[in-house]
Structures are given as structure tokens and as C-alpha cells.
Amino acid sequence: MKAPAFAYAKPASLLEAFALLQNPNAKILAGGQSLIPSLNMRLSSPELLVDITGLPGLSEIKLSNGFVRIGALVTHTRMEQSAEIKKHIPLLAQAVPHIAHAAIRNRGTIGGSLALADPAAEYPACAVALEAVFHIKGKQGERRVKATEFFKDLFETDLTPGELLVAAEFPVAEKSDRSVFLELTRRHGDYAIIGLAAHNSRIVFFGAGAKPVVAGNAALKKTLKEAKEALKEDLDPPADLYNSSATKLYLAGVLLERAWNTLTT
Amino acid sequence: MEHAYDITLTVNGAAVSRRVPARLHLIDFLRENLELTGSHTGCEHGVCGACTVRVNGDIVRGCLMLAVQANGCRVDTIEGLSDSKELAGLQKAFHQKNALQCGFCTPGMLMAAQDLLLRGKKVSREEIRTHISGNYCRCTGYQAIVDAIEEVMQTEVPHGQG
Numbered sequence: 001m002k003a004p005a006f007a008y009a010k011p012a013s014l015l016e017a018f019a020l021l022q023n024p025n026a027k028i029l030a031g032g033q034s035l036i037p038s039l040n041m042r043l044s045s046p047e048l049l050v051d052i053t054g055l056p057g058l059s060e061i062k063l064s065n066g067f068v069r070i071g072a073l074v075t076h077t078r079m080e081q082s083a084e085i086k087k088h089i090p091l092l093a094q095a096v097p098h099i100a101h102a103a104i105r106n107r108g109t110i111g112g113s114l115a116l117a118d119p120a121a122e123y124p125a126c127a128v129a130l131e132a133v134f135h136i137k138g139k140q141g142e143r144r145v146k147a148t149e150f151f152k153d154l155f156e157t158d159l160t161p162g163e164l165l166v167a168a169e170f171p172v173a174e175k176s177d178r179s180v181f182l183e184l185t186r187r188h189g190d191y192a193i194i195g196l197a198a199h200n201s202r203i204v205f206f207g208a209g210a211k212p213v214v215a216g217n218a219a220l221k222k223t224l225k226e227a228k229e230a231l232k233e234d235l236d237p238p239a240d241l242y243n244s245s246a247t248k249l250y251l252a253g254v255l256l257e258r259a260w261n262t263l264t265t
Numbered sequence: 266m267e268h269a270y271d272i273t274l275t276v277n278g279a280a281v282s283r284r285v286p287a288r289l290h291l292i293d294f295l296r297e298n299l300e301l302t303g304s305h306t307g308c309e310h311g312v313c314g315a316c317t318v319r320v321n322g323d324i325v326r327g328c329l330m331l332a333v334q335a336n337g338c339r340v341d342t343i344e345g346l347s348d349s350k351e352l353a354g355l356q357k358a359f360h361q362k363n364a365l366q367c368g369f370c371t372p373g374m375l376m377a378a379q380d381l382l383l384r385g386k387k388v389s390r391e392e393i394r395t396h397i398s399g400n401y402c403r404c405t406g407y408q409a410i411v412d413a414i415e416e417v418m419q420t421e422v423p424h425g426q427g
Contacts, residue, residue, distance in 0.1 A: 001309055007268040008287035008333050029334075036329045037310035039288070049287065051334065077323070101399025102380055104311060106323040107330065188398040 003039035010051040014164070018139045020050045021162045028052055028164065030073060033100070033108035034116050058111070058166055063088065067169045069135075072111020077102070079110060088172040091130060091199055094181035095122040101189045114150075115165045117157050117211065122183070124151055125197040125206035128214065132170045138163040151211040173199075180259040184251055186242075194237065194248050196255040198263055205252055208237040215256075224260045228253045272336040276301070277345030285332045292316040292327030294335075295342055303343035303372050307401075314400030317373035318342050324380045343372035352379055354421055358413035366404030374400045378414045387422050390415060 008029075011017040020026060025047035029035055038044045052058070058073040061082050068088050070079070079085055079096045086093045099105055099113075099122055113123045114134065127134075127147035134145050139162060147168075150158045159165060173179065183195035192207040203215040217230040237248035273282045276299060283298055290309075295301045295318065307315035309328045316327035319341040346352045352375050358364070365371045374397060381388070381396045388396075393411050402410060 002290070002293075003288040005267050005286065005288050008270060008331070032331070032334070033311065033326075033329055036290075036331070040290075040309050040328065049331075053334075100311075101314070101377075102396060103314065103317050103324040103326050103377065103399060104329070107325050188395045 001040050001042060003036070004042055004045045006039075006046050007048045008051065009048060010054045012054055012056075014055060014137060017050060017052060017055060017164065018162060020048065021164075023048050024161060026050050028115070030112035030115075031075060031107040031109040032112075033104050034112065034118065052164065061085065063172070066172050068172060069167050069169045070110055071167050072109060072115075072165050074110050076100075076105035076108050076110070080105065089130070089170045090173055091126050091179035091181055091197060092123075092170065094179065095126050095197065098122055098181070098183045098185075098192075098195075099189075104189075110168060111165050114168060115157060115159060117151050117155050119154060119210055119212075120191040120195075120207040122181075122192075122195065122197070122206065125195065125204045125212040126181070127168060127170070128212040129197045129199040129202045129204040130170050131202070132168050134165055135167040135169065136163050137166045142166075148214075154210040156211075178263050178265075180262050182255045182258055184255065193240070193243050194251045194255065196252070196259055198259055200263065203256070203259070203263070205235060205237075205255075208235050208248065208252060210238075218256060224257060227260070228256055231256060270333050270336075272333055274335050274337060275339045277341055277348070283332075287331065287333055289332045290328050291318065291320075291325075291330040291332050291335050291340070294332035295327065295340070298332075301342050301344050303347070305369055305372060307369070307373075312399075312401070313370070314373045314377060314397075315370055317376040317400065319346075319376065324376050343375060346376070346379065354417045355379060355382070355413065358417045359410070362409045362413040362416065364405060364409040364413040365402075370400055370402040370404075374402065374410060378410075378417075381414065382418060382421060385422060387418055393418075 009020050027046035029049040029051045058071040060071045062069045076099050113121050132147040145158050180198045184193045194207045197204045201219045203219050205213045215234040217233045218227040221227040239245045268287045269284050271284050305315040307313035311326045311329045318327045320338050377397050377400045393414050
């Protein structure tokens with residue numbers, strides 16, 4: 001379908017962007033790979049799209065003081081090609097190829113994915129597993145929010161109207177750290193039936209609830225058998241069109257089994 | 266209310282200026298305003314890949330980008346790449362291997378295949394399939410498409426890489 005009518009603005013500065021975002025019916029447009037389909041399907045009808053891709057300083061990947069700071073406008077393709085990410089945040093490097101397809105990765109951005117908070121998306125789960133910190137700017141100034149506190153509910157985050165997620169900061173992985181990213185789909189690039197993003201003992205499932213779910217009980221267990229059993233306490237995945245809750249829970253156990261040896265040795 | 270904006274871009278090497286509604290998709294702009302109907306409008310929500318075009322050298326979904334976002338960009342479509350003979354090898358292989366039937370997906374499929382070939386690496390059939398997983402074909406079952414891409418990869422991608 002065709003999108004409903006809206007106005008379009010491409011601010012050149014943050015100040016200009018914040019002024020435009022005063023409109024309560026404005027929406028932020030970054031890569032547009034989730035927003036534009038939702039407009040095409042008329043699930044959303046904003047008055048104004050504020051295209052933030054012209055804003056300076058949001059497209060960098062910078063390593064400093066044990067963190068990698070990734071600007072909100074960094075595309076999935078740039079994440080995939082980044083030597084810093086491959087070296088310092090292996091979990092993200094493993095996750096990126098699972099995101100949609102090349103043509104979509106060329107435009108979709110990390111900031112857009114995190115701010116949208118799709119429960120089946122890859123980055124939010126990785127950010128929770130890695131305990132990333134998000135930098136948020138608004139008219140009132142800048143604030144930082146932990147990924148573990150940022151995702152509130154289905155497509156709901158800590159962002160308030162008029163605010164912009166400008167960067168995400170991930171801690172550099174140590175040599176002894178273990179990262180595993182796994183995702184089950186019917187076909188490469190589809191939305192995950194269920195997925196796992198794990199960093200050492202922080203095991204996070206996605207496609208398993210309204211937001212990334214930390215498998216805190218499973219992570220405490222010594223043996224795989226006990227951990228799989230504990231998943232029943234950690235997860236209550238909602239059924240989707242094709243898979244029941246029980247199927248998803250079973251598949252979560254399959255992913256845990258595949259990840260277990262890497263995480264525990 | 267319809268809001269319109271002036272845009273200037275380069276399409277297949279030629280400068281183009283038009284006034285477009287904000288909600289007009291790049292694919293509809295190319296097809297309806299410029300009459301470049303080689304790229305197809307399929308699902309209109311980024312799933313089928315029939316509308317794949319190049320923007321600043323990168324393949325994108327023409328239905329997931331607004332024409333107004335292409336302001337100042339270089340856009341290349343199947344017409345441009347076909348005329349420049351960049352796709353000649355792939356087109357010949359698709360023809361010879363019977364890698365199309367109705368042809369609806371073919372322009373997008375060629376754009377995606379060329380994107381893979383441009384990486385200059387020989388990859389497995391499995392990786393070819395992964396790369397074209399965002400382009401749907403309802404006729405061929407993909408086997409012949411993978412055959413065609415694989416053949417061009419063998420002949421055109423230099424040895425010793427990948």
C-alpha cells in the first residue's frame with residue numbers, strides 16, 4: 001500500500017531537530033526500514049517525519065576507555081564491516097548478519113532498531129546481554145540510561161517525546177569473555193521465531209516476550225539439564241502465527257543447548 | 266494534506282529535478298514520474314525485493330525509501346546497469362540457465378546478485394542463497410538462479426580471492 005500524507009523535514013542540527021520534534025505528531029525517521037513499512041501498511045500516520053540522517057556526529061564508531069561508542073545512525077552494513085566491532089564486541093558482530101537482508105542492512109540503523117524496540121530484533125537483546133548504556137539527548141540536555149532499564153514493554157522504551165537516542169556504548173570484550181548469538185528463523189533474514197544473545201552468564205532471549213528476557217535462573221545452573229529445566233521459570237514466550245508458546249519454549253532450550261558449551265568452557 | 270518538496274538527484278547518470286509529495290516512494294517516483302518501469306513494485310513493505318535499486322552504490326529497497334530521501338543521491342536502476350553492460354554476464358547466464366520464468370523478480374534478483382559479485386569473493390551456493398534470501402521468486406524454485414550466479418562468479422570473479 002501507499003503511505004498516508006505527511007510533511008517531511010531534514011534538520012541540519014540537533015537544535016533544529018528538537019524544535020521540530022515539539023510537534024506531538026512528529027516521528028523520527030532514520031533508516032526507515034521499520035517505519036516506512038508501518039506507514040505503507042497505514043499502521044502509523046504521523047503529521048511530520050523528521051529525517052535525522054543529516055545530523056552531524058551520529059555516524060561514528062569510536063573506541064575509548066574500554067568502551068565502543070556507536071552513533072545512532074551507524075547502519076547495519078557498517079556494523080558488519082567494522083573492524084572495531086569484530087574485535088571488541090564479538091556478540092554484535094555475530095548478530096548483524098542475521099538482520100534482514102543486504103538491501104535493508106544498507107539503510108537500517110542501530111539507533112533505529114534500539115529505539116523501536118521490536119521484541120524480535122537482534123540489537124536490543126545484545127544490548128541487554130552486554131549491559132550497554134544508551135546516550136539520549138533532548139531539549140533539556142543529555143542523559144544516560146542502562147539498556148537493562150531502557151526497554152519497558154512491547155515497543156515501549158524509556159525515551160520520552162522529543163528525545164533522541166544518539167549513541168549506544170558497549171563495553172569492550174575481554175579475551176576470556178564468551179559470546180554466543182543464535183537465532184531460529186524459517187528463512188534467513190526473517191523475524192526470529194526465537195533467539196539467544198549471551199555474554200558469559202548473561203543469557204538473553206528475544207522473540208520470547210514483550211522485550212528482551214534475561215534467563216536469570218537458567219544462568220545459575222551448573223548443568224545443561226538443570227538450566228534447560230530452569231528456562232521454564234525464566235520464559236513464558238507468547239505464541240505467534242506459526243509457533244505455540246510450548247514450541248518456542250522448547251526451541252529456547254535447543255538454543256541454550258547449542259550455546260552451553262561455548263558459554264561454560 | 267499533501268506536502269511536496271523539490272528534489273534533485275542523478276538517475277542512471279542523468280540529473281533529474283522534480284517536485285514530489287513527501288509520501289512518494291522512490292520506486293514509484295522512478296516508475297511513474299521517470300517511467301523507469303524495469304524495477305518492480307511488489308509487496309510494498311520490504312519483503313519481496315522486486316524493487317531493489319542502487320542508491321549511492323548500495324542496493325536498497327525502493328519501497329522503503331522516500332523519493333525525498335534520495336535528494337542529492339545517485340540512483341541506478343536496472344535500466345542503467347543493463348545499458349552500461351555491467352549486468353551483461355549475469356543476464357546471459359540467467360537466460361542460458363533458465364533462471365527466470367515470468368520475470369517479475371528478475372530485475373531485483375540481478376541487482377542483488379551483482380551486489381554479491383561486486384564483493385569480489387567466490388562464495389558457496391549456500392552463501393549465494395543467503396545473499397538472495399531477500400528476493401522472492403515464485404517460479405523457479407531458486408535452483409537455476411543460484412546456478413546462474415554461481416557460473417558468473419566462477420568466470421568473472423578473479424582467482425585467488427575469497
